[in-house]
Amino acid sequence: MANQNILSEIRDNVLYVTINREHKLNALNKDTLTELAEAIELAANNDEVRGVLLTGAGEKAFVAGADISEFSNYSIEEGEELARAGHKNVFDAIESCPKPVIAAINGFALGGGLELAMACHIRIASDNAKLGLPEVSLGLIPGYGGTQRLTQLVGKGKAIEMITTADMITAAQAEKIGLVNYTVPQAELIAKAEEILNKIKLRAPLAVASAIKSINASLQYDVDGFETEIKEFGKCFDTLDFKEGTTAFLEKRKPVFIGK
Incomplete structure (x- = not known):
């Protein structure tokens, strides 16, 4: 069955994956996570694929967060299972993918969206991107690895500040603290990701x-x-x-x- 929430195609040994819910700022719902899991499994097991370029549709958002309407009434047990399944099937699967996965962050990368980007091996942000983990403003904490990966990338002090204040930071700030590898103009975002992947494709x-x-x-x-x-x-x-x-x-x- 064709994907309903992501676009994917293999071109020049790269699997291009675009989260295609622009009207929802590409928010992650269950179906989108399922389709992402399938795309990453394909990348891991397809010899034709040498790398993955992951982005969001449109210029406003990479992924603006999780689809809150799906879990606003969850119990403790349901909340734990939501996080556990997401870790195993998507976020850990991306991090463990034997093919390099590059996140091209166009616009907002918030909550689950930033967690998705952090699970990728390399992050490139457009200069209009805004990044943050605002979960505590909803009475939650990051549940898809955000507390762990943000700390690994930027250090304990900065991670605690970002998560407990729920503040967004700019792409330039994200690059300064090591959260993203590069910041580029929006028009150059995909080209920069392709430039890196093209170098990697020359290696064993x-x-x-x-x-x-x-x-x-x-x-x-x-x-x-x-x-x-x-x-x-x-x-x-x-x-x-x-x-x-x-x-x-x-x-x-x-x-x-x-x-x-």
Whole structure:
């Protein structure tokens, strides 16, 4: 069945995913999260896909938050399950995706929208973007990893300030504190994301996946990141891409990687 809430297509080995609820400022409802989960699973398992570019429809919003109308009457148990399912199926799945996922943040990235962007591996913001986690103004806290990923990205003090004040910050401020990698004019947003992906596409896909896995391990309390790196480093030696990369280096030519 065709997606109703996102647009997705593969072009030049990149899976373009656009959250397509512009009339709702691309707010995340259950169906949208389900479709996002399917898109990320496709990216992870499709050899044609070398990277993902995730954005929102229109110029006003990347994702302005979660669709509050869906959970305003939830119980404790329902609230926990909402967060747990979102973590597993979407946000953690994006972070663990072996293909790099770049968020192109056009306009508002608030609440679940900023959490979605933070789950991505790289973030680029248009200069009109506004970012924040306003959940405490609704009597909630971020439930899709926001308290954890924001702290990892900007540090404890700034994370507590942003979350407890519920204030929005500008794209320029977000870049200054390390929340986004780059701030660019809106007209250049997608091109900047494509520029980075085009560089990554020239590298060995299995090595890129190993790098993502090892970097993620550095932030997992129950995993030895150094041991993960050692094992992933060793695995690279059993790939055709390693043979190609070293041979090309010695022959002073550009490598051609096949992801095997």
